[in-house]
Amino acid sequence: MIKKIVLLFTVIVLASCSSSKPAIATTKKAAVHQTRTAAAKKPVYSKPTAKYPSTNNTTEVIQSTSKTVVTSDLINNYILQFKDIAIGNMKTYGIPASIILAQGILESGAGRGDLALEANNHFGIKCHKDWLGESVRHDDDSAQECFRKYPEAAESYRDHALFLVGKKRYExxxxxxxxxxxxxxxxxxxxxxxxxPKYPDKLVSYIERYNLHQYDCQVTGRNYVPINTSAPARSSSSVANSDPKINMNSYDPNSYEVQKGDTLYSISKKFNLLVDDLKRKNNLTDNAISIGQRLKVK
Known part of the structure; x- marks a missing residue:
């Protein structure tokens, strides 16, 4: 009887061990399968790309009455800010708007130079004997020379024109x-x-790089042919159709840079403007715009 009980117990133990092994094997296979499946489903992340491609915003050093580091975007925004004043001065005093703007860029470091920031002096005009207004001292050809100070930049532009008109040596x-x-x-x-000695070359370089001669042609009525097609300029036809993009201009939120596919109508719709209002804000006489041109939209 005892032998039968021992034999039965042995059979039960063996049966129990035999049944447990497949269960363990199945569990391992399931775990491996589950791990592989999870790995297969795991998303692969690639390096994100910019939604808007960056523009060729080059950096340069302007050496005038101070050393100033500027970018092409800063220069473009400077032109946008003062082009209307330059055009007005050309009409009133006969000085090319392109020359006025190029001198302003060079002499003021695109508005970022010491004299421009401290005294609103955008043309490096010194006091001279006939100056009765405010002044500041600044190192230039000599230490602590006297430079004119203006309440606002527009006054500097006006005084620049009067300075050239009123001096005999500029006749x-x-x-x-x-x-x-x-x-x-x-x-x-x-x-x-x-x-x-390189002053003329520097002025011409700014005029041709940024197509400043277009503003002379707006006054004279002559046809303008862009020299640098990548810079802001008006062309004879509107831009070809494509997917327009909103300009991500971090320097001047009130302006928009024309993208491929833009027309005055599409831009006016973006900013809830009438086409006539957009043309008036930017002194446009027709509907021609070009890629890279900056327009006032506010």
Whole structure:
């Protein structure tokens, strides 16, 4: 009897061990399968790309009355801010708007130079004997020279025009064609406006890189042909159709940079404007715009 009980117990134990092994194997296989499935379903993340591609925002150093580091975006925004004043001064005083803007960029470091920030002096004009307004001291050709100070930048632009008109040594400039910016650049240097022998080349470089001659043509009514097609300029036809993008301009939220596919109508709809209002804000006489051109929208 005892042998039968022992035998029965042995059989039960063996049966129990035999039944447990497949269960363990099944559990391992399931775990492995589950791990592999999870790994297969795990999303693979790639490096995100920018929604809006960056523009070619180059950096340069402007050396005038101070050393200033600027970007092409800063220069473009400077032009946008003061082009209307330059056009007005060309109409009133006969100085090419392109020359006015190029001098402003160079002399003020696109509005970021010490004199521009401290005294609203955008043309490096010194006090001279006839100056009765406020002044500041600044190191230039000599230590602590006297420079004119203005309540606002627009006054500096006006005084620049009066300065050229009122000085006898600049008389020869006004015998030149109003929109001959190369002759004006050389004439300013010859008349003693600047001592830098490369001054004319620097002015011409800004005019041609940023298509400033277009503003001369707006006054004279002559056809304008862009020299630098990547810079803001008006063309003879509107931009070809494509998917327009909102400009991500971090410097001037009140302006918009024309993208491929834009028209005045599409831009006016983006900013809830009438086309006529958009044209008036930007002194446009027709519907022609070009890629890279900056428009006032507010």
């Amino acid at each position: 020869a400039l006004f015998t030149l064609e109003k929109d001959d910016y190369k002759a004006w650049a050389k004439g300013l240097r010859a008349a003693g406006y600047a001592t830098d």
